[in-house]
Amino acid sequence: MKNIWQHILQQSRQWCDRPSFWETVPFVVMGLLALTLMVKGCQGICYHGTAEYRIHRLGYPIDQARAIAGVLSAEQAHSLISRGEHDTIAYPIIKQRYFIAKNFDHYLAFHKVDSVASLDDIVTVVNVGDYPDEQKTATHCDTSKGQLMLVNGMHYLDEKYQPDSLEAFERTCCYENQQAIPAVVRAFVAMQRDCKTSTGAQLMVNSAYRSFQDQIAIYKRSDKGYAAHAGRSEHQTGLAIDVTSLQHPMRWPFDASVECAWMHEHCHEYGFILRYPKKQSQLLGYNYEPWHLRYVGVPTSTRIHNEGITFDEYYAYYIDREKQ
Ligand SMILES: [Zn+2]
Incomplete structure (x- = not known):
């Protein structure tokens, strides 16, 4: 065991004694710094492509955008983003007790035709399917x-x-x-x-x-x-x-x-x-x-x-x- 440690110590001394070792240190440090910056940059680029960020850009505070993106499917999030507007009920509706994610678009559409209905009522009516929809059949x-x-x-x-x-x-x-x-x-x-x-x-x-x-x-x-x-x-x-x-x-x-x-x-x-x-x-x-x-x-x-x-x-x- 003692011999192994002595061997490692001896090898290390030999590496450090070589003049080229100390010359490479600045390049290694610079390389590490560049790598860190690249990773950070990639993270930024990736984040700007997320549904959370793109919903935030529609005017929702970041915590609301995160919550909305967290409950919607990719397709629903894409649909919300592509409409390009801030919907005042998008966040409060997801906080309703009986909110069902698959009905999100219907809640927003229902609110557009009946803006005085309470959020509670919108969720109830849409959940039970009691709203006008040409696609709906028994x-x-x-x-x-x-x-x-x-x-x-x-x-x-x-x-x-x-x-x-x-x-x-x-x-x-x-x-x-x-x-x-x-x-x-x-x-x-x-x-x-x-x-x-x-x-x-x-x-x-x-x-x-x-x-x-x-x-x-x-x-x-x-x-x-x-x-x-x-x-x-x-x-x-x-x-x-x-x-x-x-x-x-x-x-x-x-x-x-x-x-x-x-x-x-x-x-x-x-x-x-x-x-x-x-x-x-x-x-x-x-x-x-x-x-x-x-x-x-x-x-x-x-x-x-x-x-x-x-x-x-x-x-x-x-x-x-x-x-x-
Ligand atoms: Zn009866």
């Missing part, structure tokens, strides 16, 4: 989502769709024969029992599973806006129920009853959500239906209840967000 409901499938005006079920299994409600739960998927029947029975204990009133199922053909007949005889077209009704999934009570069997008096208020406050504990709440009805263009519950399971109903959103908003943000 699509098949993705039934593989099971109890989280979305059925509405833009997502339809075909004529043949039927739930995997249906179970009849006991006669103490409905005025006439009604069926739903077994989990819905169980959840309703538990909710009915607890509502009776709390309010003394007996919740009843007015309408549950309806086939495509049933829905055609209902649509023909219903008030405008209170029944969906066949294929667009959640009742075809076996996951929706219309509820009133023995004490208030008609829908509208039921809406003002103590048991209806109790149901709205507690239905999420049993896996149900109020599918068409009053709060968002005007914004999303549907009628308020205090009686219509949709089963989604307790984890989802709890989240929807706590966040105060509709199922359409939930689906757009938590289920469909990554889909391009």
Whole structure:
């Protein structure tokens, strides 16, 4: 070991003793300096080509430009840069709670046609697809989502769709024969029992599973806006129920009853959500239906209840967000 160190020391002395060694030192230092400057220069040139810098050049402060570039795809960033203008909502919109990156251009376009709409409303309306767009067409409901499938005006079920299994409600739960998927029947029975204990009133199922053909007949005889077209009704999934009570069997008096208020406050504990709440009805263009519950399971109903959103908003943000 000692010999190795002595050998290294001896070699080093020989290098330093050579006159040419000290002559090369200034060139080495200059070379290193030149290399450092080149690397810095390259970094500058590269940075000036980044989306962050080019967005910043449109008039966004650097931190905002960084945040915007961070959430947009290369294509979206390119589109924003090529428009060449500073959009006042580009930064605040990406900070919205339910912002979805793939909808960025639609948020900006929506704001251009409705500049008084709040950012919150813009995000809601665009996320659920409720905005004018010539490219937009209705699509098949993705039934593989099971109890989280979305059925509405833009997502339809075909004529043949039927739930995997249906179970009849006991006669103490409905005025006439009604069926739903077994989990819905169980959840309703538990909710009915607890509502009776709390309010003394007996919740009843007015309408549950309806086939495509049933829905055609209902649509023909219903008030405008209170029944969906066949294929667009959640009742075809076996996951929706219309509820009133023995004490208030008609829908509208039921809406003002103590048991209806109790149901709205507690239905999420049993896996149900109020599918068409009053709060968002005007914004999303549907009628308020205090009686219509949709089963989604307790984890989802709890989240929807706590966040105060509709199922359409939930689906757009938590289920469909990554889909391009
Ligand atoms: Zn209904």
